[in-house]
Amino acid sequence: MEKYKRKIERSGLCLALMLACFLLFGISVRAQEETIKPGIFAGNIDLSGMTENQAKAAVEAYVESLKGVEIVLQYNSDAEVTVTAGELGIAWANTEIVAEAVEIGTQGNVIERYKILKDLEHENKVYPIELSFNIQEISNILTEKCAGYDQNAIDYGLTREDGEFQIIEGQKGYFLDVETSIDLINDHLTQDWNCQACVIVLDVEVEEPKGSMEELAQVKDVLGSFTTSYKTSNASRSANVENGCRLIDGTLLYPGEEFSAYGAVSPFSEANGYYMAGSYLNGKVVDSLGGGICQVSTTLYNAVLRAELEVTERHNHSMVVSYVPRSADAAIAESAGKDFRFVNNLDYPIYIEGCIDKKQITFNIYGKETRDANREVIYESEELEVNIPPADQIYADASKPVGYIISESAHIGYKAKLWKIVKVDGKEVSRTQVNSSSYKMVPRSATVGTATDNPAAYEQIMAAINSGSVDQVKAVIASLTAPAAPDGAVAGEQ
Numbered sequence: 001m002e003k004y005k006r007k008i009e010r011s012g013l014c015l016a017l018m019l020a021c022f023l024l025f026g027i028s029v030r031a032q033e034e035t036i037k038p039g040i041f042a043g044n045i046d047l048s049g050m051t052e053n054q055a056k057a058a059v060e061a062y063v064e065s066l067k068g069v070e071i072v073l074q075y076n077s078d079a080e081v082t083v084t085a086g087e088l089g090i091a092w093a094n095t096e097i098v099a100e101a102v103e104i105g106t107q108g109n110v111i112e113r114y115k116i117l118k119d120l121e122h123e124n125k126v127y128p129i130e131l132s133f134n135i136q137e138i139s140n141i142l143t144e145k146c147a148g149y150d151q152n153a154i155d156y157g158l159t160r161e162d163g164e165f166q167i168i169e170g171q172k173g174y175f176l177d178v179e180t181s182i183d184l185i186n187d188h189l190t191q192d193w194n195c196q197a198c199v200i201v202l203d204v205e206v207e208e209p210k211g212s213m214e215e216l217a218q219v220k221d222v223l224g225s226f227t228t229s230y231k232t233s234n235a236s237r238s239a240n241v242e243n244g245c246r247l248i249d250g251t252l253l254y255p256g257e258e259f260s261a262y263g264a265v266s267p268f269s270e271a272n273g274y275y276m277a278g279s280y281l282n283g284k285v286v287d288s289l290g291g292g293i294c295q296v297s298t299t300l301y302n303a304v305l306r307a308e309l310e311v312t313e314r315h316n317h318s319m320v321v322s323y324v325p326r327s328a329d330a331a332i333a334e335s336a337g338k339d340f341r342f343v344n345n346l347d348y349p350i351y352i353e354g355c356i357d358k359k360q361i362t363f364n365i366y367g368k369e370t371r372d373a374n375r376e377v378i379y380e381s382e383e384l385e386v387n388i389p390p391a392d393q394i395y396a397d398a399s400k401p402v403g404y405i406i407s408e409s410a411h412i413g414y415k416a417k418l419w420k421i422v423k424v425d426g427k428e429v430s431r432t433q434v435n436s437s438s439y440k441m442v443p444r445s446a447t448v449g450t451a452t453d454n455p456a457a458y459e460q461i462m463a464a465i466n467s468g469s470v471d472q473v474k475a476v477i478a479s480l481t482a483p484a485a486p487d488g489a490v491a492g493e494q
Contacts, residue, residue, distance in 0.1 A: 037105040039120030043129040047101055055098045059129060063092045066131075072199040073141070073185070076174060079149045080199075083141055088189070089134020097127040133189055138182050146202060147176045156211030158219060158252050158351050165351070165366075167216045170209030177203040210254050211349060218348050221369035224307030227362040228299045228323040230292070236275035237292035242356050243273040244296035248363070249354030253344040258312060259352075261297040261340040262332045268293070280318050281335075283442045284408050294331045295323055296361065297340040300352070301330035303363040304342050305379055305420070305434065307350070308371075313341040316437035319411040325381035326416035327437040346370075376423040379434070387413030387441035392470045400449030402461050403481045407470055413441025446470045448477075 036055060038048040045062055047055045067086030074080045104125065105116045153173030159166045180203040188200050230241050244265045253259055268274050268290035277291030294317065302324065304311060315338040317331045330340040344350050348368040355362040389410040397404070418434040448465055452458050457480050464476040 034102065034106070036101050037117060037120055039124045040101050040104060041124055041126045042097060042101070043126070045129075047098075052098055052102045055101060056095070059092060059095075059098065062129070063090065063131070066090055066195055069195065070197045071185075071189070072197075073146055073181075074199055074201045075146055075149045075176065076204055081141070081145045083145075085133075085189070087137065087141065088185070089132075089137035090189075091132045091134070092129065093132040093190075094128075094130040097129075101125075101127060131190055131193075133186055135182060135186065138185050139178065142176065142178050142181055142202070146181075147178065150175050153207040153209045155209045155252075155254070156213070156216055158216055158349075159250065160351065160353055160366075165216075165219065167213055169213070170211060172209060173207030175205045175207065177205060216349060218368040219351050219366050221367060222364055223350065223367045223369060224303045224305065224309075224365045225362065226299055226302035226306060227360050228295055228302075229360050230295060230323070231359045233292060233359070234277070237277035238359060239273075239275050240277055240290055240292040241295050241361055244290075244293045245354040245356055245361050245363075246273075248296065248300065248352055251352040252349055253352070254349050255344055255347055258341055258343045261300060261330070262334070263339075265290075265293055265296065265332070266334065268334065283318065283411075283440055294321070294329070294333075297332045298324055298329045299361050300363045301340055302328060302379070303352075303365050306377060307365040307367070308377065309350070309365070310343045310345040311341070312343055313339050314435060315340075316435075316439065318440050319442060320414055320439045325418075326383055326414050326439070327381050327418040327435055328379065329437075372424070374425050376426070378421045378423065380419045380421060382417045382419060383414055384417060385413075385415035389413075389441055389443035391443065391468050393443050393445040394465050394468065394470060394473060395445070395447045396450045396462070396465055397447050398450050400447075400451060402449055402452040402454075402457050403477055404449030405446055405473065405477055407446040407474075408442070408444065410444035411440065411442040414439045444470055446473060448473055 035049050035051055036047045040047045042055065042059050043062070045058050047058070050058065067084060067090055069085045070082055071085060071088065072080050072082050105113050105120070107113070108116075151171075151174055154171040156170035157168035159168065184203060185200055188198075230238055233241065247265045248261070251259065251264065266272075268288070270289065274290040274293075276287045276289055278285045279288045279291035279294075280286075281288070298321070301311070301314060314330045315332075315336075316327065317329050320326060321329050331338050332340055346367055347370075350365055350367040353364040353366065355364070389412065392410075415436070415438050417436045420430075420432045420434050421428055422430040422432075448461065450458065450461055450465075452461075460476050460480065461473070464473040467473075
């Protein structure tokens with residue numbers, strides 16, 4: 001009996017061990033063999049019978065095959081860039097669909113699982129393969145390859161050669177909107193793309209050029225002209241006047257555009273064609289690069305007045321100039337923030353011609369004449385106040401030797417107005433104040449050296465300084481610095 005009992009116990013233990021092994025082995029086999037049920041697809045890829053890893057590999061291989069598909073990014077009808085989907089950073093976005101596919105038909109009770117499998121026999125379950133693209137890669141391609149086609153519009157232009165105008169045809173401008181184009185590319189490829197080669201039109205802004213052949217053909221009449229002379233100027237000042245004229249010559253202004261004289265002729269540097277020449281600074285004449293440039297702006301100012309354009313900024317000189325009447329000048333100065341500006345307030349373009357002839361500068365302003373032929377415009381200067389300089393001002397400088405003298409000419413001070421007078425058929429119909437100006441009064445001055453070892457010479461130069469006359473100082477200096485006459489020579493004899 002005991003022997004039989006032990007035999008039964010051994011049989012039960014073996015059965016338990018066999019059942020445990022079966023369970024463990026069965027679970028292991030099931031884990032290894034769990035596959036996707038028939039009728040399940042990812043896009044056009046049949047995942048039936050695949051394990052999760054196999055399904056992932058199949059979809060990844062498909063996405064990898066799309067990397068070589070060409071995408072044409074069209075900038076405009078004349079420019080396009082061809083890239084591949086791989087260069088745009090294509091990737092598989094919804095990788096979770098494989099895990100979902102594996103679970104289909106494995107959950108729920110026997111009846112639920114059976115129903116799902118039967119449904120798959122009649123209708124496939126298709127998961128869409130969603131794609132994503134690298135926004136930074138798209139941006140880089142647009143910036144590096146497409147934006148290179150950007151170009152500014154070139155306005156229609158004019159040149160004047162041998163007294164005749166030639167029209168220069170304009171060109172359209174193009175500018176890529178990178179941010180909007182990124183969205184266009186990404187939206188198309190992730191929402192509408194059929195995974196075939198395609199063309200995507202980028203967002204490019206078109207800038208139309210100003211002007212037209214017909215508009216510029218109207219520019220042929222002289223609206224205003226003015227000439228000033230610089231015959232008394234030295235070589236450096238003359239060169240500055242001529243350089244400034246050259247920099248303004250050929251300027252074309254469309255309706256509403258503003259012209260800056262300073263902007264046109266600056267910077268005042270040797271590289272820009274300027275020389276050292278006299279200019280006004282703090283009541284004195286000092287050498288500076290571009291000295292004399294104000295004669296250019298003044299000449300242009302008077303031509304602008306006669307063309308009846310709208311002056312938006314004008315400043316008089318600190319002291320009077322000799323080449324135009326009082327209040328008819330227009331100074332420009334970087335240090336003082338002075339500029340001469342005007343707007344083309346007409347309905348047609350204007351062209352500025354600058355001419356140099358026999359040390360005279362002339363500006364002609366061309367446009368379309370719309371004013372009546374019997375209408376005449378005249379400008380008159382009115383002096384309101386004249387301030388005569390007081391006595392000479394002389395300064396002794398003990399650091400300079402006797403014979404040294406630096407003098408500044410006197411400048412009469414003025415207050416003046418400029419009037420615009422309009423006549424029709426020779427009869428005055430209006431008189432309008434254009435501007436008012438105030439010019440500094442500056443006395444004649446001199447800085448005189450007094451250093452010497454000769455007491456007599458010192459006394460003479462100091463006496464001349466105390467006289468308060470620059471002319472007396474110059475006479476004494478001439479006497480003290482004159483070469484001594486040879487022994488026995490008689491003054492005045494040769």
